[in-house]
Structure formats: C-alpha cells, structure tokens
Amino acid sequence: xxxxxxxxxxxxxxxxxxxxxxxxxxxxxxxxxxxxxxxxxxxxxxxxxxxxxxxxxxxxxxxxxxxxxxxxxxxxxxxxxxxxxxxxxxxxxxxxxxxxxxxxxxxxxxxxxxxxxxxxxxxxxxxxxxxxxxxxxxxxxxxxxxxxxxxxxxxxxxxxxxxxxxxxxxxxxxxxxxxxxxxxxxxxxxxxxxxxxxxxxxxxxxxxxxxxxxxxxxxxxxxxxxxxxxxxxxxxxxxxxxxxxxxxxxxxxxxxxxxxxxxxxxxxxxxxxxxxxxxxxxxxxxxxxxxxxxxxxxxxxxxxxxxxxxxxxxxxxxxxxxxxxxxxxxxxxxxxxxxxxxxxxxxxxxxxxxxxxxxxxxxxxx
Amino acid sequence: xxxxxxxxxxxxxxxxxxxxxxxxxxxxxxxxxxxxxxxxxxxxxxxxxxxxxxxxxxxxxxxxxxxxxxxxxxxxxxxxxxxxxxxxxxxxxxxxxxxxxxxxxxxxxxxxxxxxxxxxxxxxxxxxxxxxxxxxxxxxxxxxxxxxxxxxxxxxxxxxxxxxxxxxxxxxxxxxxxxxxxxxxxxxxxxxxxxxxxxxxxxxxxxxxxxxxxxxxxxxxxxxxxxxxxxxxxxxxxxxxxxxxxxxxxxxxxxxxxxxxxxxxxxxxxxxxxxxxxxxxxxxxxxxxxxxxxxxxxxxxxxxxxxxxxxxxxxxxxxxxx
Numbered sequence: 107x108x109x110x111x112x113x114x115x116x117x118x119x120x121x122x123x124x125x126x127x128x129x130x131x132x133x134x135x136x137x138x139x140x141x142x143x144x145x146x147x148x149x150x151x152x153x154x155x156x157x158x159x160x161x162x163x164x165x166x167x168x169x170x171x172x173x174x175x176x177x178x179x180x181x182x183x184x185x186x187x188x189x190x191x192x193x194x195x196x197x198x199x200x201x202x203x204x205x206x207x208x209x210x211x212x213x214x215x216x217x218x219x220x221x222x223x224x225x226x227x228x229x230x231x232x233x234x235x236x237x238x239x240x241x242x243x244x245x246x247x248x249x250x251x252x253x254x255x256x257x258x259x260x261x262x263x264x265x266x267x268x269x270x271x272x273x274x275x276x277x278x279x280x281x282x283x284x285x286x287x288x289x290x291x292x293x294x295x296x297x298x299x300x301x302x303x304x305x306x307x308x309x310x311x312x313x314x315x316x317x318x319x320x321x322x323x324x325x326x327x328x329x330x331x332x333x334x335x336x337x338x339x340x341x342x343x344x345x346x347x348x349x350x351x352x353x354x355x356x357x358x359x360x361x362x363x364x365x366x367x368x369x370x371x372x373x374x375x376x377x378x379x380x381x382x383x384x385x386x387x388x389x390x391x392x393x394x395x396x397x398x399x400x401x402x403x404x405x406x407x408x409x410x411x412x413x414x415x416x417x418x419x420x421x422x423x424x425x426x427x428x429x430x431x432x433x434x435x436x437x438x439x440x441x442x443x444x445x446x447x448x449x450x451x452x453x454x455x456x457x458x459x460x461x462x463x464x465x466x467x468x469x470x471x472x
Numbered sequence: 473x474x475x476x477x478x479x480x481x482x483x484x485x486x487x488x489x490x491x492x493x494x495x496x497x498x499x500x501x502x503x504x505x506x507x508x509x510x511x512x513x514x515x516x517x518x519x520x521x522x523x524x525x526x527x528x529x530x531x532x533x534x535x536x537x538x539x540x541x542x543x544x545x546x547x548x549x550x551x552x553x554x555x556x557x558x559x560x561x562x563x564x565x566x567x568x569x570x571x572x573x574x575x576x577x578x579x580x581x582x583x584x585x586x587x588x589x590x591x592x593x594x595x596x597x598x599x600x601x602x603x604x605x606x607x608x609x610x611x612x613x614x615x616x617x618x619x620x621x622x623x624x625x626x627x628x629x630x631x632x633x634x635x636x637x638x639x640x641x642x643x644x645x646x647x648x649x650x651x652x653x654x655x656x657x658x659x660x661x662x663x664x665x666x667x668x669x670x671x672x673x674x675x676x677x678x679x680x681x682x683x684x685x686x687x688x689x690x691x692x693x694x695x696x697x698x699x700x701x702x703x704x705x706x707x708x709x710x711x712x713x714x715x716x717x718x719x720x721x722x723x724x725x726x727x728x729x730x731x732x733x734x735x736x737x738x739x740x741x742x743x744x745x746x747x748x749x750x751x752x753x754x755x756x757x758x759x760x761x762x763x764x765x766x767x768x769x770x771x772x773x774x775x776x777x778x779x780x781x782x783x784x785x786x787x788x789x790x791x792x793x794x
Binding site: 121122123126127129130131133134135137138140141142149152153155156157159195196197198200201202204205206207208209212213220221224225228229232233337338343350426428429430431432434435437439440442443445446447449450453454457461465 | 477478480481482483484485486488489492493496504505508509512513549550551553554557558560561562565566570573574575577578581582585586672676679680697700704705708711712715716750751753754757761762763764765766768769771772773775776
C-alpha cells in the first residue's frame, strides 16, 4: 500500500507559515542589528539570510559549514576573476567566474552555499570592485554572521514540528512492528516448546494500519512546512522511504500471522528451521526497536540510521542448506509449504530493512 | 568531474551570461546586480523546474518590490525592511506566489539599505523590480532548458533492458530444460541493483521536474517498486533452482518449466498459465526423494515473482508508452 500524496495548495493555508514568519523576522532583525551597529556594509548579513532560509534544503550545521565555505570560495573566485579576466566584457567575465564557482564548489563537494558565494561575487564585482581589499574581509564577516544567525533561527524559532511529529508517529509505529515481530519470534522459539499460539481472534493488522495512517496524516503538514518544492526535501524523502519500509514490514507481520507455524518441536530439522526464523525475527525486531529510539529523539535534523552494521544470525545464513536436507520429507507437505512461505516472508522483511537503511544512509550522504 | 556537475556549471554560466548581457544592453552596467541576484536565486534553488513555479516566483518578486516601495513612504531604514517583509508574506500567500519571497526579501533589502539609493522613487523601484524579474525569468528559462529531456526515455530503456535480460535468461533456462544445455549462470544481484538504483534516481529527479505529471501518469514510482520486488525474488529463485539441481530434460508439465513459461508469458504481456500446486511439486519430490521443502520454497518464490510481473504487464497495458 504505497503512499501517494498530492502537493499542498500553498495559497489555501494560513496567511503566514512559520517558516515565512521566521524568514521575515530573522532578516529584519539581523538587518536591524547591523544597521544599529553602525559598521559599513552590514546589510549584507541580512541579504544572506533569505539566501539560507528561502531555499528549502535544510538547516543542518553541516550545510551551514558548506555555506560558509561557499562564501569563502566566492571571495577567492571574485579576486581571481576580477583581476584575471580584466580585459573581457563584464557579462562574459561574470559568466566564467560564476560557472567556475559552481564547478569548483561541486568538486569540493558543496551541495549548498552557491547563493551566498554568488551574491558576494556579484556585488563585489559590480558594486565594490574599486575597494576590494577592505570590502572582502568585512563582507565575508557579515556574510558568515548572516549564515550563522539564519542557522540558529532554524534551530530555535519553530523548528519544523511536522517532521518531528512524523518521526514520533513513525517511532510509535516502529514499536508496534517491533512488538509484533517479537511476538512472532516468541511463538516460533524452539527453546520454548510450549509457546502458546496466539488466539485467532486478535488481528494485528488493525492497530498497525492505524499506526501507519497516523504517520501519513501528518505528511500534508510536513509538505506545507517544507517550502515550495517539498518533495525534493530529504526530510520528505526519508518519511516516504520509512513509510514504504514499514508497509513492507507490516506485510510480513500480517503474512506470518496468517500462516502460523505448524509447530512440531520433536523433529531436529524443523527445530533448526524454526530457530533460524526465530533468530532473524528477533534481530529484525531489535533493529526496528533501534529505529524507534532514533525517531523518538526527534530534532530538526535528519536522523542517521543505526551505526552498527546488520550482522545476520548464523542460523539464518545457513537456512538455505537446510532446505535441501532430505530429512525434511518426513514432514507433511502442508507443513513444509507453510515453512517455505514463511521463509519468503522473512526474507522480504530482511530486505525491507536492508534497503531502507541503504536509502536512508544515501539521503544523508547525498 | 561528472556530467551533472558540468551541466550545473554550464547552466549557471549560461544564465549569468544571458542575464548580464541583457541587463547591460537595456539598463546599463550600474544596476546589473539586481538582475543577477534574481538569476542567482532562480538557478540555485532548482525549484523552478516548472513554468508555474517560475511564474509565481517572478510575480512574487514584482509584488515584493511594489510593497517595499509602498512601505518606504511611511517607514525607512531597518524598520522599513522589517515592516515590508512582514507585510509581504500574507500578500504573497493570498496571491499564491510565496515562492518569490526569497528574491522579494533580497530586493527589499537592496532598495532600503544600499546607501546610494536611499532616495527611492517610483521609476527606480519599478525599473529595478523589472530588472530582478528579468533575472529570475532568465534563470528559470535556463533551468528548464538544461533540464535533461532524456530521462523518461532512459527509464523506458532501463525497463526494456531489465525485461530483455530476464527474457534472455529465461531463454537460457529453456535451453537447459529441453536441450541438454548447461544450466545458465544466475544473474548477479548487482545487475539488478545497478539498474534499479538508476531507476530510483531518475524517478526521484523527475518527480520534481517539469514532466512530473507524466511520470505519475505512467506510474513509474509504482513500476519501480514492482521491479525492485521482481529483482529480489528472481535472485532468490535462481539460487534455489541451482540448489535444487533438478534433472533435465523436463517435460512441458514439469512444475518448474510451467513456472518459467508463466514468467516468460507475463514479460511479453500474455497470460501465465495456472501455477503448479503443491501436490505437483510433491509428485516431483516423492519418487526421487528430493527435498520437498526446497521445491516448495522455489514455488513460493514464484508466487510474488509472477504477481509482480503481472502487475507490471497490467500497468503497461493501461499506460501505453508513446
């Protein structure tokens, strides 16, 4: 059940979103501070604020560093371009310099910071070329001040609540999934031969589905909060990725519930198979539990996936060799069919978690 | 240096060059920075990949400039900036042009704070606002111009190559099942993952581009998910086929062969025949004493494989590609 959401109708929202009010207040107040301070060129710090806040890429400290690097790079390219390209017409010289700024920034791994750096380049080239040596250090200082204040405002003034709320809802959902996986693992645990099968009347799908829906209900708010092109935003993409992973995990839980193990603890081979399944489910439950605690921490930044790599249980790694064990033919075909389809479901859950964590790490890195 | 970076560098250089050349030609060098600021915001945001978003940015910028002019008659300096910004937001929002806020805020600062131009008059404000809007327009035009046009075609090509790869492999299995040829080497998981990752990238990028509606109309996000499932189960199916080491030749009613032919049919848009039941597999296992669990695991992998291939075929029928 993949999530499909249409873009928000921006104009139908309240008159002012918090991010817009934040932009206005931060820009206005930074400008006021600079103006009252009496230092020259102070308005450049305010000009940097919309450059940081209007884009919707995010306000992490890492991106803040990149923006400062972008400004430094902009001032270097400005000096080199202004003196090196003296003879050629301004449009051409500016185009070459800006192209170089973009290329060099890209080569240095900058994702953002071109607006701050580019503004510095444009204004320095066109408005202050005669007094560069005094202008650049001052301007650079104001730019960096603007970036820092903009970042702080992102962290302090109304940090994106919808993202935090979505993460909380996902944390609750992860805990539900974890409980279900643990329960499923317990019921197949060969070391507990008397594990009672759960009463058939309980249906885990209801609570799980409503947990998923609770997370999805916040997504329109998240889209509104993330600015003019929210679907490009890593926060939104992470939410979609996690939604997808949880959907798949719920699919496994429901599938396993519908195919309860035909338990017979006396046969050695079946015991081994059940052990493998138990160990995998237990590990997956633990991992989903780790996700839940990561989501519960909340915060405005994109959370990172669990650091420790997944180490699959030895019993699960050896499950394929068990399949071709001829002793299994002692069991009834129905029992074997059940085992086979449960193993497919377990593998699907395993891949759901693996793929989600790969995509998650990818969002943080790129 | 990768192609995307080069494209971005060229895009920035082109936009800046065109804007600066136009601005120098029409208004003289003095105020070129207004236009260039507009360009810089429009190119760097990557938000204006659609004409609609672009138009709202331009109109938002113009309205922001006009509001600043209006506010400056009652307040100036930093107070004027703060007031203009606070007033601008609801107006832009009511008009639905909020994406112009970033540029509007910047020209508001330029109008009210750059010392040499504190003597604002209507002509100045109007012309500089138009300059900035022109810069935005060039930036947006360049964005759309540089937006890769071949992505839908590339998606199509990746899907076709996945299909061809599977059909090819199926053909090799047919040879193994009927002609005593050796069993083909399983497809490496990387062969799927590379294609699928590229598909994922393309879908993510196209979703925010000018042709996003086409992407959704052709159901690419859903098709991607289906292919991911096909890749996952195919790899496992092949491993189990290798592990089961069934004797060949296989007759037409052999459960494995029926499953294979079913997949081949689905890949070319035809119906798969009835799948083998567990008693068919049991009948295969009984006389030879083969591990039935392995065969049933094979059968279980076939179920999601066929159902995902069926959904893909249905999707293709519903949304024929041009």
